Amino acid sequence: MxxxxxxxxxxxxxxxxxxxxxxxxxxxxxxxxxxxxxxxxxxxxxxxxxxxxxxxxxxxxxxxxxxxxxxxxxxxxxxxxxxxxQLSPAWTTDWIGEQAREKLKAYGIAPPAEGARCVGDLKSPIVECPHCGSMATEQVARFGSTPCKASWRCRDCLEPFDYFKSF
Amino acid sequence: MTTAVKTDLAIFELALRMGDNALILAQRVGAWCGHAPVLEEDIALANVALDLIGQTKMWLSLAGEIEGRGRTADDLAFLRDARAYRNVLLAEQPNGDFAHTLMRQFLFDAWHHPMLLALKSSCEKRVAYIAGKADKVVRYHLERSEDLVIRLGDGSEESRERMQAALDALYPFAGELCAADAIDSELAERRIAPDLSGIGESYIAYLKRTLGEATLNAPWDAATRKGGKNGMHTEELGYILAEMQWLQRAYPGAKW
The missing domain is CATH 3.30.300.130 (Fe-S cluster assembly (FSCA))
Structure with missing residues (x-):
């Protein structure tokens, strides 16, 4: 054709x-x-x-x-x-490449923790603040502006940010 | 001449039960949008409802496919009457106060998560795929509802009282989730779905542990209220469907 x-x-x-x-x-x-x-x-x-x-x-x-x-x-x-x-294999945030993780960070979204796929791990991933790079961050709410994100804040620079949930 | 369509009724029922639970609970939870006690909870509730609608679409599409009569997920959601709905009675119970909504969600999530985990190894691969997809978000739902039930149960005097009242009212409906009927037995025998009594044992053990931590006490010996899985619903479902279906009923075939 x-x-x-x-x-x-x-x-x-x-x-x-x-x-x-x-x-x-x-x-x-x-x-x-x-x-x-x-x-x-x-x-x-x-x-x-x-x-x-x-x-x-x-x-x-x-x-x-x-x-x-x-x-x-x-x-x-x-x-x-x-x-x-295609539903299977089910999508996982582990498929998000390194380059894309950097792009997310530059955009102000903390990229998903890698490999944290069981309930216990989801509770306290260590998330780096996309604004100042501090590791002193905490979860504000499990859900955020879109289904894929949670609301976090940085205890050092005090800025709120989105965390791309790890699935 | 038409060829007789042979539907695998057991799988059809399973897909309807899973899909209707998600749909009716989502319709209930979605009603909180704009009304929750704090902004974060408003967002959480809307997101949980949205996740459940996504799952509904997968389950009801599968139901339509299994049935083989050309019904889509939308046809099944908007054009069935109450008696054809297969959700458990728990899902259709009214929102009440925030404690009731949260307790209903907790009792459901605590069953939903292990159920989906087990369905991931279903020998019907379409069921296993949907379960694999849904399980990822549902464990997140359970994390939230578990955390809040513990914090509000073991919280202030008022929050504890409200959570206990919600548990007293809703626990009798929880038993239906794990009560097996002939369809469940057939599904378990064919290795399409798990043996519900096994799910039930770990469900009760989990509830005892978590509710204990929340300083709440369930009426463990209360008689189970059931019927929804076989289409025998409480009065509540009619009101939900009236609101959810009026547009498709008033303007048949209307499209977005």
Whole structure:
């Protein structure tokens, strides 16, 4: 099939690179690739199938993310795109890459503690203040401005900040 | 001619029970939005409700898929009458004061978390996937409700009194969560869901430990109030559905 502006099918690696420009709708400094939401890119005949995994089960951004992926690829000239939802393996914050963690910190959000995935560990992760780097921080509330964040504050610089919950 | 659709009724019921518990509790908890005693709790309650709605969507989509008659999660949520709902009676109990809302959540989370953990090893892989997804947020819910139940139970005179009153009123409904009927037995035999009596034993042990820490005492011998899993609900559910479903009933097929 002929696609507008494209003479050959772009490779999955190329498409992945394009998706690095698609921001998360709630936290625009990180991309959907950074967050580990894109689980697969493959051609099924002349249709491109992008497999995405939802982050939090109640995240209202999930539908928007799928829509933005389709729109970004259409702008690149891929006309037939479909997104597929994959529930397993369940998304974990351990899939958020090093670079994305730095971007989150620079944006004022403390990145999720790594590997803290059982209840006992969730209670007291050591969280670095994204503003001043102090480790003297405390949780204000388990829930925050979006389903993925908790409210914290720094006891040194006294600034409140969001902590990206570790799951 | 039409081909007869054969529905695996046991799995269909399991998906409805899990989905309806999440949906009805979410509808209740969501009503607190803008009314909670402190801002952090307002946000927490809205987030818990949102998580539960996300789970509802997965469970009811699965129910529709298993049923095989083309019903979507929305069809099941908005177009079923009370008798077709399969949530436990606990989920539909009124919000009352903050203590009632919190105690209802605690009694539910304390069961929900081990239930989902067990469902993660279901031999029906679609059930296991949903449980794996839901378990991650539910353990967070349990952490919050456990912490608050202990702090308010072992708190001021007034907070303790209110928490004890809530426990006295709601504990009789907790037993339904672990009371197995023929469908549960079939599911356990087919290794699709856990044996509920096993979940029940650790549930009671956990409640005794945590409520003890909260200096609260449950009416352990109270008769269990049940029926919701089989569609026999309290008067409360009708009011919830009236509010939740009126738009789809008044304007059938209306879309966002």
């Amino acid at each position: 002929v696609m507008a502006g494209l003479s050959t099918k772009p490779s999955p690696a190329e498409i992945r690179a394009w998706l690095e420009d698609v921001p998360d709708p709630e936290i625009p400094v990180v991309s959907v690739v950074d967050l580990g939401i894109v689980r697969g890119v493959e051609w099924e005949g002349d249709e491109l199938v992008v497999t995405v995994t939802p982050t939090y089960s109640g995240c209202p951004a999930t539908a928007v993310i799928a829509l933005e992926i389709v729109e970004a690829l259409r702008r690149r000239g891929v006309e037939k795109v479909r997104t597929k939802t």
